[in-house]
Amino acid sequence: MRDIADRMRLVRVLAAARPLPLALLTAALLIQSMIPAATAAALAFLVGELGAAAGHGTADLFAIAITPLGAFAAVLVLGHLAEAAVAPLEQLAAARIDGRHRTEVARLVTSSDTIAALEDPRTQILIRQALADRSRGYDRTPADGALAQLRWAAGLVGAVAACAVLASFSWWLVPLVLLPAALNRVIRTRDNLKLIGFWREATEGELHADVWRNAAVSPAEGKDVRVFGFAEWMVNRMQEHIHEANRGLWRHIDRMLRLSWRHALIVAAGLVPAYVAVAMSAADGRATAAVATAVLTAGWSVFLVLGPSNDMYDIVSAIRVLRATDELRAALAERSPAVRGTLPPPDSPGPAPLVRFEKVSFGYPAAGRTVLRDLDLEIRPGELLAIVGLNGAGKSTLIKLLAGLYRPDSGRITVDGVDLADIDPALWREKLSIVFQDFVRYQLSARDNVALGQASLPADQSLIDAAAASAGLAEVLDRLPDGWDTPLSRSRSGGVDLSGGQWQQVVLARALYAVRRGARLLVLDEPTAHLDVRTEFEVFDRLAANRGETSVVLISHRLSTVRQADRIVLLDGGRIVESGAHDELMALGGRYAEMFAIQAERFRRGHDDRIEEVVRP
Amino acid sequence: MRRYLSLWAEFFLLSWRRRPLLTAAALAAIAGDVLALAGCALALRAAVDAIVAGDTPGAVTAGAVAAVAYAAYLVLRDLSGLLRSTVVDRVGRLDLHPEVYRDIAGLDGIEHLERSDFLDRVMLVRASPGRLVASLWNAIMTVANVAKLVVTMLLLGTVSPWLLLLLLFAAVPVWFDHRGQRVVRRTELDTAEDLRLEQHLANLAVGAASGKEIRVAGAGPELVRRQAEAWRRATERRVRAHAIAAAWRFAGWLVFVAGFCGGLAFVAYLTAQGSGTVGDLMLAVTVAATLRQTVHSTVASTTETAGSGRLIEPYLWLRDYVAAQRAAASGAVEPPRALRQGIVLENVTYSYPGTNRPALRDISVTLPAGAVVAIVGEYGSGKTTLVKLLAKLYRQDAGRILVDGVDLAELSTTGWRARMSAAFQDFGRFHTTFAETVGLGDLPHLTDRARIERAVREADAQELVARLPDGLDTRLGAELGGVELSEGQWQRTALARASMRDDALLFVLDEPTASLDAPSEQAIFERYMARARTLSRATGAVTVIVSHRFSTVTGADLILVLHRGRLVEAGTHDELMALGGRYAELYGIQAAAYAEEPIS
Incomplete structure (x- = not known):
């Protein structure tokens, strides 16, 4: 039953191609598949007319032949028209079907509010299956399957038509030819599906080779490959994986090749009796030469239409893609919160919201480790709050909770007293602007890269310019060949690659654009790791000057930048362990003071080193 | 065309040498296929003749032979298909695949991975070496189909030599089809960028890392819209190209059908004139109907073969490019055991291909043997470019780089690189075991646990390794069921990898600690300074540290300040501070941040 449901699903998928192209394609495929039968019939017509005329002398023969010849020509022209039309129509249908499918998957994934499911590797596997990357060669898209099914159905119609021609001689010819032809198809399809099983195994095994294949064409990996000189090693490793992955597949193919005599036997069993019978009848005069011609032509066209094809593979693979899409939908639904907040964020009394973490605990399900433990924290309206802590202390996790990308395991986060869980996440995020450590590098224009900081409102060039000015992006822009319109990737024509530092400035501009668009809480997660000194200094100067009444949360382990904050909190062991202004924390002489001392020491030590160097022999 | 032929000859020899049995079987199946077709045609003629003559035994025999010939034809056709595909698969994966990747990965430079027009072609080639081998078999199939065509023509010739003219008509669709395919080919290349963009946007939309920002910015719908738009742009053009190709194809067929039916009318006319029989006409119809089939497959295989230029052109380009690069890389001098003088840059200028602003302009400086050299400067000032020139990843447009007096271009690239080590800003992430991703930094010691553990300690990564489920044997990268870092x-894996080699003459650290916290950065810097000194004592190695954090470079023996591709200041920390120039200013800004009283 599930098979039938899946097959019907593939039919429904076709709707995306829209009626007119679909109707034309169906017609073209039907015509194409009926051509063998029609040719047989036209041929029989011609031979019949000529045979009938033969008895009355040859004088009128030419005139008599013209009509059946015309019919024959018409069949051919129609057949070729259909055949030529199939390619662009299939392209068009596939473009629409797959285009809709791909955007649907992307929409499905982007519309989940939390990212709990998204960060689960199993979800990522489902996404990859659902997105079916044709460039991999073995993946099939929904369009491939839907169109293969259409071709397959048209082929059946063609077989019926060919059988009808056979039946013009005798009804029993139909099962005589059809049964071996069907048996042949069943065996071949089974062999082919087994083949596909091995093929999948092989391609999955080759993922191990892909690691090195991708490394071979990536500029980043490429530098290491060259400097450390392991290109040859890498190629050999690829080949080992390929050998290993394909062993089963190639063994199966060898077996299929050895057993191919079976197919010859089946086809012969279907054709020999039919051909002998019709030849005998016609020679005896019990059947006409026209009927004999028709049977001889149509007989083997049954085997042609029911021959092996890749259609079944396309169909099965496409069904797998559709199922993966369903599972993806389910996985996303399962991991998203049962109740989605609907309230708008409360109107803050002040310029920015008061956000409180109240006894918040959180751990990633996969890691099984608690990252935050009964954490209490206040982000006060308009303050510049710095969060510091060692790598892995949970700083980034805290931000994800603040953005509603994860829900706390226990405790709650409130915005001006309202539980964040009750607030519409989309509306809350309009109040937020976050620069993540692994920010997105859009291969789009510089303008888009800034404007996508707040994408739910139309881009506003004057605000973009203002944000760029605040972020000190002007110098970067000056160097771009097409200014704002330059794509920020060398893989785009006319595009350029930016350095890490340049990217960070773009992203700062992106964040400040969101602020100008109405964000009231700006979060910067390690914003200056790639910035040089002057820019870092300027950025903070600018930030302080431009933030207006927006609250700023700054995550950093660069304590020199942190000291300007109104308040610094130190995150350690999943809790806030120290909190206060720079001077207060230094006076406290705790962990913060210790960390600051280490960094400051390096500057002093720099000079000490220098003195040592002078006396170096 | 000659280049294609010699390429195919090369592929054929490769198949023949490596997979003789399968290659022979595939050829035999293709030949049998041609013969079976002639058998079908002849048996069918005999059957029809016998039927018309009322010769029952003859008709029965001929009918049976025709049936067996058809059976053989059908099975041989499938068999030759399977044989061809598996030969293509095995030769492609086992024999051509390593060659292609040796070319791509073995090139000294990396321009072919950085320029989009080059990368497009590289990506086409690397997508499937099998399809290159397939183009050979498509060509063979074209020949086989032409042979089939000749056999069919011979059969037709027995009816009337005039029917041979049909071949001319049969050639027209082939030619027209070729023209149509050219349009398709061009369009596919033109639309590759949009499809790449679509893929990029789709990946962002569904990615776990990008998911955070996209949600906060509310960029999901906009991304999906742009993704759909890029898809539509590319596919609309492709559909149009296919429609044009279809028009060409249909026009060609019309010509053929006109000739075909004209030929049949001619035979009917001959028959009417009494110079032929009804049997002849029927034979002509039957055989010419096979001609239609044969031309059909000839067109198909020709189309395929003509389309193979899509892959062959980029492949030939790659081979020419590789050959040119290898010819240009003439250096064979082995680097010295230890550096005595150092590395000297003389008027080095470099511009990225396709740009006219030099990334480095007229750089002249000596990096003394044993020195720790820091390169500082704002982004885009050419720091990384300079490092890449030292690694021979790029070649300067003008000027020279001398290693102990020997031009770097004269040095064997492999030999020179074997004596350097580097951690780049955009380092490689190799999804294999932790031990291997580190061990690759010194191939001969790939399985040397002690050495790897030492490198892990150098990069201060032992705690990280201890936390991994299988320690050093933990697989990295989520897509193969490993751990995502x-x-x-x-960054620590890259640092550890860079710590594997003991005998480096050049040690490069390009922004090595950008993603690390303060105590980690501190610990790592102390270790790497010590390492630089050890290397310097052992081999006179030059250590180059690229950084924009001035605290990390004050201890350097020589600090180079780059600004917009020019070397504006060079000297020790004290000298540059005394100079009161750009360095002093920038240093002052950051040092102030650590001063007892912040300067504002």
Whole structure:
């Protein structure tokens, strides 16, 4: 039953191609598949007319032949028209079907509010299956399957038509030819599906080779490959994986090749009796030469239409893609919160919201480790709050909770007293602007890269310019060949690659654009790791000057930048362990003071080193 | 065309040498296929003749032979298909695949991975070496189909030599089809960028890392819209190209059908004139109907073969490019055992291909043997470019780089690189075991646990390794069921890898600690300074540290300040501070941040 449901699903998928192209394609495929039968019939017509005329002398023969010849020509022209039309129509249908499918998957994934499911590797596997990357060669898209099914159905119609021609001689010819032809198809399809099983195994095994294949064409990996000189090693490793992955597949193919005599036997069993019978009848005069011609032509066209094809593979693979899409939908639904907040964020009394973490605990399900433990924290309206802590202390996790990308395991986060869980996440995020450590590098224009900081409102060039000015992006822009319109990737024509530092400035501009668009809480997660000194200094100067009444949360382990904050909190062991202004924390002489001392020491030590160097022999 | 032929000859020899049995079987199946077709045609003629003559035994025999010939034809056709595909698969994966990747990965430079027009072609070739081998078999199939065509023509010739003219008509669709395919080919190349963009946007939309920002910015719908738009742009053009190709194809067929039916009318006319029989006409119809089939497959295989230029052109380009690069890389001098003088840059200028602003302009400086050299400067000032020139990843447009007096171009690239080590800003993330991703930094010691553990300690990564489920044997990268590392953790793998080699003459650290926290950065810097000194004592190695954090470079023996591709200041920390120039200013800004009283 599930098979039938899946097959019907593939039919429904076709709707995306829209009626007119679909109707034309169906017609073209039907015509194409009926051509063998029609040719047989036209041929029989011609031979019949000529045979009938033969008895009355040859004088009128030419005139008599013209009509059946015309019919024959018409069949051919129609057949070729259909055949030529199939390619662009299939392209068009596939473009629409797959285009809709791909955007649907992307929409499905982007519309989940939390990212709990998204960060689960199993979800990522489902996404990859659902997105079916044709460039991999073995993946099939929904369009491939839907169109293969259409071709397959048209082929059946063609077989019926060919059988009808056979039946013009005798009804029993139909099962005589059809049964071996069907048996042949069943065996071949089974062999082919087994083949596909091995093929999948092989391609999955080759993922191990892909690691090195991708490394071979990536500029980043490429530098290491060259400097450390392991290109040859890498190629050999690829080949080992390929050998290993394909062993089963190639063994199966060898077996299929050895057993191919079976197919010859089946086809012969279907054709020999039919051909002998019709030849005998016609020679005896019990059947006409026209009927004999028709049977001889149509007989083997049954085997042609029911021959092996890749259609079944396309169909099965496409069904797998559709199922993966369903599972993806389910996985996303399962991991998203049962109740989605609907309230708008409360109107803050002040310029920015008061956000409180109240006894918040959180751990990633996969890691099984608690990252935050009964954490209490206040982000006060308009303050510049710095969060510091060692790598892995949970700083980034805290931000994800603040953005509603994860829900706390226990405790709650409130915005001006309202539980964040009750607030519409989309509306809350309009109040937020976050620069993540692994920010997105859009291969789009510089303008888009800034404007996508707040994408739910139309881009506003004057605000973009203002944000760029605040972020000190002007110098970067000056160097771009097409200014704002330059794509920020060398893989785009006319595009350029930016350095890490340049990217960070773009992203700062992106964040400040969101602020100008109405964000009231700006979060910067390690914003200056790639910035040089002057820019870092300027950025903070600018930030302080431009933030207006927006609250700023700054995550950093660069304590020199942190000291300007109104308040610094130190995150350690999943809790806030120290909190206060720079001077207060230094006076406290705790962990913060210790960390600051280490960094400051390096500057002093720099000079000490220098003195040592002078006396170096 | 000659280049294609010699390429195919090369592929054929490769198949023949490596997979003789399968290659022979595939050829035999293709030949049998041609013969079976002639058998079908002849048996069918005999059957029809016998039927018309009322010769029952003859008709029965001929009918049976025709049936067996058809059976053989059908099975041989499938068999030759399977044989061809598996030969293509095995030769492609086992024999051509390594060659292609040796070319791509073995090139000295990396321009072919950085320029989009080059990368497009590289990506086409690397997508499937099998399809290159397939183009050979398509060509063979074209020949086989032409042979089939000749056999069919011979059969037709027995009816009337005039029917041979049909071949001319049969050639027209082939030619027209070729023209149509050219349009398709061009369009596919033109639309590759949009499809790449679509893929990029789709990946962002569904990615776990990008998911955070996209949600906060509310960029999901906009991304999906742009993704759909890029898809539509590319596919609309492709559909149009296919429609044009279809029009060409249909026009060609019309010509053929006109000739075909004209030929049949001619035979009917001959028959009417009494110079032929009804049997002849029927034979002509039957055989010419096979001609239609044969031309059909000839067109198909020709189309395929003509389309193979899509892959062959980029492949030939790659081979020419590789050959040119290898010819240009003439250096064979082995680097010295230890550096005595150092590395000298003389008027080095470099511009990225396709740009006219030099990334480096007229750089002249000596990096003394044993020195720790820091390169500082704002982004885009050419720091990384300079490092890449030292690694021979790029070649300067003008000027020279001398290593102990020997031009770097004269040095064997492999030999020179074997004596350097580097951690780049955009380092490689190799999804294999932790031990291997580190061990690759010194191939001969790939399985040397002690050495790897030492390198892990150098990069201060032992704690990270201890936390991994299988320690050093933990697989990295989620897509193969391994562990996904954070940015900082990946950076440590790169640092550890760079610590594997003991005898480096050049040691490069390009922004090595950007993603690490203060105590980690501190610990790592102390270790790497010590390492630089050890290397310097052992081999006179030059250590180059690229950084924009001035605290990390004050201890350097020589600090180079780059600004917009020019070397504006060079000297020790004290000298540059005394100079009161750009360096002093920038240093002052950051040092102030650590002063007892912040300067504002």
